[in-house]
Amino acid sequence: MFITQIVATLELYAIKKDKTTWIAGVAKVDITPVQPLLLAGYASRTKPATGKLTLLWAKALFIEDAKGKKAILVTSDLLGVPKAMSDRIRDRLKVAYGLSREQILFNTSHTHTGPVLEEALVDIYDVDSEQERRISEYSAMLETKIVGLVGSAMKSAMPARIFSQNGVARFQVNRINNKEAGLAEQTELKGPNDFAVPVLKVVSVEENKLMAVSFGYACHPTVLSSNEWSGDYAGFAQSELENVYPGTIAMFFQCTGADQNPLPRRTIGLAKQYGKTLSAAVERVLDEKMTELDPLLSTNYAEIELKLAAPPSKEDLLKIKNESSGYMVRWASRMLDKIESHEGLPKSYKSYPIQVWKLGEQVIVSLGGEVVIEYSINIKKLLGPKTFVLGYSNDVMAYIPSLRILNEGGYEGETSQMVYGLPSKWDPSIEDSILKEVARLAEGIIYE
Numbered sequence: 001m002f003i004t005q006i007v008a009t010l011e012l013y014a015i016k017k018d019k020t021t022w023i024a025g026v027a028k029v030d031i032t033p034v035q036p037l038l039l040a041g042y043a044s045r046t047k048p049a050t051g052k053l054t055l056l057w058a059k060a061l062f063i064e065d066a067k068g069k070k071a072i073l074v075t076s077d078l079l080g081v082p083k084a085m086s087d088r089i090r091d092r093l094k095v096a097y098g099l100s101r102e103q104i105l106f107n108t109s110h111t112h113t114g115p116v117l118e119e120a121l122v123d124i125y126d127v128d129s130e131q132e133r134r135i136s137e138y139s140a141m142l143e144t145k146i147v148g149l150v151g152s153a154m155k156s157a158m159p160a161r162i163f164s165q166n167g168v169a170r171f172q173v174n175r176i177n178n179k180e181a182g183l184a185e186q187t188e189l190k191g192p193n194d195f196a197v198p199v200l201k202v203v204s205v206e207e208n209k210l211m212a213v214s215f216g217y218a219c220h221p222t223v224l225s226s227n228e229w230s231g232d233y234a235g236f237a238q239s240e241l242e243n244v245y246p247g248t249i250a251m252f253f254q255c256t257g258a259d260q261n262p263l264p265r266r267t268i269g270l271a272k273q274y275g276k277t278l279s280a281a282v283e284r285v286l287d288e289k290m291t292e293l294d295p296l297l298s299t300n301y302a303e304i305e306l307k308l309a310a311p312p313s314k315e316d317l318l319k320i321k322n323e324s325s326g327y328m329v330r331w332a333s334r335m336l337d338k339i340e341s342h343e344g345l346p347k348s349y350k351s352y353p354i355q356v357w358k359l360g361e362q363v364i365v366s367l368g369g370e371v372v373i374e375y376s377i378n379i380k381k382l383l384g385p386k387t388f389v390l391g392y393s394n395d396v397m398a399y400i401p402s403l404r405i406l407n408e409g410g411y412e413g414e415t416s417q418m419v420y421g422l423p424s425k426w427d428p429s430i431e432d433s434i435l436k437e438v439a440r441l442a443e444g445i446i447y448e
Contacts, residue, residue, distance in 0.1 A: 022295045023064040024202050025157030026212040026249045029149045031076065031142055032056045032229055033115050035134050040079035041112030042225055043124045043327050048131075049115075053230035053268065054239065056114055058146055059251040060153035061202065061212050063162065063359070065297035071103045071357065072150055073214060075251045077231040078108040080370075080396025082120040083351065085139060090394075092147045097154060102301035105355060105366050107253040107393045111221040113230040117142070120396075123331040123421055159205040163290035164362040166386060167197035169281040171274050172219035172260040174373070176410065183263055193260065194218050194376045197281045198388040200362075201290055210248045213241060215282045216390060218255035218373055223262050223271040233262060236275025241282060250282075256391040258370035258399055259412055293360025298445035303351040304437050307427035308417075311335075311345040331418050338423075345423040353394040354434065356441040362386070363446065365438055366393035367400065372412060374402035378435060383442055398422055403431045 032055045036048035056077040064070045072093070081089075086106055093099045116125055118139035127135065173183070177191025202212040221232030231238065234252040241250035262274050312320075314336065321332040338345055353368040363383050367375065371391030379389050391400070399416040406413040406426060417425050 020066065020295065021159045021205050022066075022162050023157045024160035024162065024211065025062040025153045025155065026060065026202065027149055027152035027156055028057050028059040028249050029145050029152075030055055031058050031145060033138055035138065037134055037138055038116045038125055038127065038131060039112070039227060039229075040114055040116045040121070041222070045225075045227060046126065047227060049229050050227045051229070053113070053224070053226075053228040054235045056229055056231060056235075057238070058149055059249055060149045061214055061251060062150070062153040062157055063297065064157065066295040069297040069299070070099065071105070071297055071299055072099060072153065073251070073253070074104070074106045074146060074150065075214070075253050076108050076146075077111050077235055078114045078117065079110055079112060080108050080120065080392055081106065081117065083395040083397060084119045085117060085143065086395050089143050089146055092143070093150055096147060097150060102299040102355065105357065105390075105393060107366065107390055108396065109221055109231060109234045109252055110254050110257070110370070110392050111230065111232045111234065113224050113226065113228060113232055115229075121420060123327045123334060124419060126330070160211060161203045161205060162293045162359060163201040163203070164293055164359070165199055165285045165288070165290040167199055167281040167285040168195050169197050169217060169278050170195050171262050171277055172217070172257065173263040174259060175261040175263070176259050176405070176412065178263070180261070180263055192373050192377060194256070194373050196255075197278065197285070198255070199282055199285045199290070201286055210245050210286070212249045212251065213245070213282060213286065214251040214253060215278075216253040216255045216388065217278055218257035218376060218391075219260045219262055220257055221262075223265040223274060224268065225266065230271070233271050233274035233278065236272050237278040237282070240275055240279035244279070244283060253390055254392040256367070256371040256373050256376040256389055258391060259372040259405070291361065293362050296360055298358040300356045300441040300445050301353070302437060302441060303353050304433060306349045306352045306430055306433060308346065308348055308422065309424045309427050311423040314339055327419070331421065334421070335423055349397060349422070351395070352397070352434070354437050354441060355394065356438065356445055358445045362388065363442065364388040364390070365442070366390040367434065368393055368395040369397050369400040370416075371400040372402050372405055374404065375400065375431075375434065379438055382435065382439060383446070400430070400434070401426065403428060406430065
């Protein structure tokens with residue numbers, strides 16, 4: 001077995017001698033829970049899933065440039081992966097395959113009909129010991145499946161060409177500036193948007209066949225809120241593309257859609273409609289001339305400290321505990337426990353992940369957390385309109401509001417951080433800190 005693997009590897013690199021193409025491999029694995037688990041995203045759902053509307057998938061695209069520089073993109077039908085789990089997975093990928101943090105981009109679709117994960121949104125879900133055990137078992141299994149998935153993608157690698165382009169789809173609606181209840185009466189939509197559909201196309205050199213298409217959109221997958229597993233509109237879009245292009249693996253990555261909703265919503269028919277709309281946008285891009293990317297890969301990564309605003313006082317927390325209900329009581333109780341234990345409340349989030357890749361001329365920026373659309377708009381002003389900007393990558397720790405949204409308050413700016421277990425909202429320096437680090441990382445690879 002070992003000798004066979006060595007021979008296969010030598011044959012693969014013999015094909016590469018001319019150094020004029022990428023090497024790429026793709027794989028997918030079913031991550032649909034088989035045990036009864038709670039669904040992530042809504043505190044109001046207190047019963048385990050009752051069935052599945054679609055399968056849930058994790059998918060991986062491995063790429064290697066002409067100089068041997070490697071990277072892996074992993075996408076998944078999950079609400080979001082917390083730092084502890086992301087760190088464990090990436091540490092295992094380092095040991096197994098020699099991939100560093102800068103070479104791994106781990107994105108989640110943010111579907112609200114996927115499973116609850118261990119160490120994620122701990123105050124939201126009121127779980128008993130049996131459900132905790134199931135969540136822990138599933139989370140451990142998920143980590144192992146993703147590590148194996150990356151290995152499968154690497155083993156399938158072959159000479160390839162990679163292309164990029166942006167398409168367009170317009171079903172996202174800025175949910176802060178357009179209220180869902182009155183949408184039918186509105187004659188125009190308000191607020192910032194980014195309707196881009198970034199697309200990567202991977203084609204095998206030998207057969208000139210579409211191997212993989214990786215695409216994104218900035219919009220919450222919250223069409224559905226039932227008790228059935230599904231990838232929401234993003235899952236339907238991937239299935240549609242894989243039906244249109246047999247043998248191809250379609251991978252969805254979530255962009256900066258934290259303040260964007262698919263409206264109207266709440267029916268399976270609408271989820272399928274938006275999936276078809278998105279897949280049609282991708283098909284149009286695939287059918288037209290795309291930019292071929294030279295086989296040159298650069299990667300950069302950093303984790304920065306983001307300051308938090310002043311935390312609530314002990315008196316404020318006691319009032320919340322005594323006068324609120326649900327997750328707010330659990331949150332306030334946990335904050336009080338930290339104070340009583342002299343651990344204290346954190347004054348910052350010390351490891352916010354920012355990543356910049358460059359594939360040929362295509363720049364890809366990925367940010368952690370639930371990132372609002374203004375970051376995409378501002379990063380494209382900084383690095384160019386063709387830039388791909390992803391959120392929900394490598395760690396989902398909280399909403400990441402712009403300074404404008406932070407000052408306006410509301411859910412995204414004021415209270416959502418408590419949903420994620422942080423003691424307070426972000427400090428006003430958040431947007432400037434993130435954009436400056438994006439610029440620094442980008443300068444390190446764009447002009448090298």
